Amino acid sequence: MNNDTWGRVKDRLLESVGPNNFANWIEPLELKRVDNGVAEFSVRTNFMANWVARNFSDTILTHLKGADVPASRVEFRVEPHSGSSAPVATAPKSAQPVDATPEVPGAAPAGEDLPGAPLDPRFTFDNFVVGKPNELAHAAARRVAEGGPVTFNPLFLYGGVGLGKTHLMHAIAHEIRQRRPELRVLYLSAEQFMYRFVQALRDRQMIDFKQIFRSVDVLMVDDVQFIAGKDSTQEEFFHTFNALVDQGKQIIISADRAPGEIKDMEDRIRSRLQCGLVVDLHPTDYELRLGVLQTKAETYRAQYPDLRFAEGVLEFLAHRISTNVRVLEGALMRLFAFASLVGREITLDLTQECLSDILKQSDRKVTVEEIQRKVAEHYAIRLSDMIGPKRVRSIARPRQVAMYLAKQLTSRSLPEIGRRFGGRDHTTVMHGVRRIEELKGTDSQIADDIELLRRALEA
Ligand SMILES: Nc1ncnc2c1ncn2[C@@H]1O[C@H](COP(=O)(O)OP(=O)(O)OP(=O)(O)O)[C@@H](O)[C@H]1O
Numbered sequence: 001m002n003n004d005t006w007g008r009v010k011d012r013l014l015e016s017v018g019p020n021n022f023a024n025w026i027e028p029l030e031l032k033r034v035d036n037g038v039a040e041f042s043v044r045t046n047f048m049a050n051w052v053a054r055n056f057s058d059t060i061l062t063h064l065k066g067a068d069v070p071a072s073r074v075e076f077r078v079e080p081h082s083g084s085s086a087p088v089a090t091a092p093k094s095a096q097p098v099d100a101t102p103e104v105p106g107a108a109p110a111g112e113d114l115p116g117a118p119l120d121p122r123f124t125f126d127n128f129v130v131g132k133p134n135e136l137a138h139a140a141a142r143r144v145a146e147g148g149p150v151t152f153n154p155l156f157l158y159g160g161v162g163l164g165k166t167h168l169m170h171a172i173a174h175e176i177r178q179r180r181p182e183l184r185v186l187y188l189s190a191e192q193f194m195y196r197f198v199q200a201l202r203d204r205q206m207i208d209f210k211q212i213f214r215s216v217d218v219l220m221v222d223d224v225q226f227i228a229g230k231d232s233t234q235e236e237f238f239h240t241f242n243a244l245v246d247q248g249k250q251i252i253i254s255a256d257r258a259p260g261e262i263k264d265m266e267d268r269i270r271s272r273l274q275c276g277l278v279v280d281l282h283p284t285d286y287e288l289r290l291g292v293l294q295t296k297a298e299t300y301r302a303q304y305p306d307l308r309f310a311e312g313v314l315e316f317l318a319h320r321i322s323t324n325v326r327v328l329e330g331a332l333m334r335l336f337a338f339a340s341l342v343g344r345e346i347t348l349d350l351t352q353e354c355l356s357d358i359l360k361q362s363d364r365k366v367t368v369e370e371i372q373r374k375v376a377e378h379y380a381i382r383l384s385d386m387i388g389p390k391r392v393r394s395i396a397r398p399r400q401v402a403m404y405l406a407k408q409l410t411s412r413s414l415p416e417i418g419r420r421f422g423g424r425d426h427t428t429v430m431h432g433v434r435r436i437e438e439l440k441g442t443d444s445q446i447a448d449d450i451e452l453l454r455r456a457l458e459a
Pocket residue numbers: 123127128129130134159160161162163164165166167168256292325326329
């Protein structure tokens with residue numbers, strides 16, 4: 001393959017992986033040769049070889065083949081500076097190397113010496129889809145990353161699994177590194193913090209440990225709930241935290257729940273964690289899920305330019321998979337890979353066939369009875385009134401709310417719902433559902449009640 005061909009392949013890759021990824025991971029690759037079906041590239045570091053092999057080898061191969069290059073495999077050989085050959089990365093690795101800071105060519109950010117975890121180059125603000133459930137968390141993260149006059153210290157982000165906490169933290173780190181490369185940014189998980197701490201104790205290097213952690217400008221600790229109950233790690237974390245806050249350094253923390261709900265966390269740490277801004281990422285709603293799917297689908301379409309994609313598939317997935325964004329992403333990735341393998345158009349049928357297990361798991365399990373119970377509790381009425389004949393507004397309105405939620409959250413038909421509400425006719429249910437739909441637009445109290453109940457039921 002000559003340089004022109006590789007140049008053309010690079011143009012395609014730029015379109016398909018985006019400018020950031022391209023600059024960080026593809027541009028620095030040097031094509032050495034194509035021999036016996038193997039395209040061999042040289043890269044500067046082991047970390048980079050692993051990262052590119054894991055994340056981009058399929059895409060590179062697809063585009064090489066698209067340019068008629070006779071390659072069936074890609075290899076990345078580490079050639080630091082001397083040109084001496086070192087290990088080759090081919091197969092994707094299952095785990096991220098935790099000890100290396102990503103070496104983004106051309107940029108040598110301050111804090112390279114810090115014992116942080118690598119940042120995922122895909123987790124940027126540009127790639128983060130904003131919707132109602134995460135708009136506050138996103139705005140706070142941006143504000144902290146921009147470092148304007150109003151800063152929140154610490155910024156505490158929390159939310160359920162796969163809702164974007166890590167993505168936002170990495171995005172903050174990328175942004176700070178870009179805006180203020182002189183700042184020493186340290187991102188790591190609470191588990192890694194503990195590991196470093198224990199290692200320092202064992203090796204009698206506590207002074208070094210303290211010095212390193214107190215020398216950073218921005219400390220980001222992911223999944224802080226992990227250190228709850230680990231007494232001496234908590235203690236050390238508390239001192240690190242205080243030392244940094246006293247110096248006016250920024251701290252960003254994430255957890256799977258609010259500070260007040262982390263069991264076995266010392267009270268003084270809990271109150272420290274709460275003294276900045278605490279924001280949560282709510283469970284996704286339909287619009288956010290659709291937004292994420294549309295964004296990801298664009299990338300896949302560029303990667304699989306020949307695949308045809310039927311209308312309505314993304315909407316179907318956004319409706320049916322309400323667990324979290326990670327599951328949603330995995331489903332879409334599997335769908336594209338499967339469709340390209342079997343060479344079929346992505347239709348609703350193919351989607352159901354390929355994702356039957358995920359769809360089954362995501363089926364909503366909420367029952368009409370649970371909804372009635374929760375709604376009765378919420379409005380402090382008796383459960384028997386849900387199915388009884390009373391028509392006073394204080395009973396009828398909660399009943400309509402319950403009917404509305406039953407329609408939204410279960411797959412029951414209107415007659416089935418009617419039967420569970422004391423044998424009411426389906427037209428009564430339909431009227432109730434419509435009434436609540438109208439009220440949601442005009443009565444913010446009803447809208448809030450419904451949102452709260454929906455979250456409680458889906459949790
Ligand atoms: N709003 C979003 N826009 C785009 N991608 C998102 C969004 N939210 C989550 N994701 C993607 O979903 C995946 C899971 O997100 P992430 O790892 O940040 O979740 P998390 O909240 O840290 O979960 P966990 O608690 O399991 O670590 C990532 O690939 C991330 O890029």
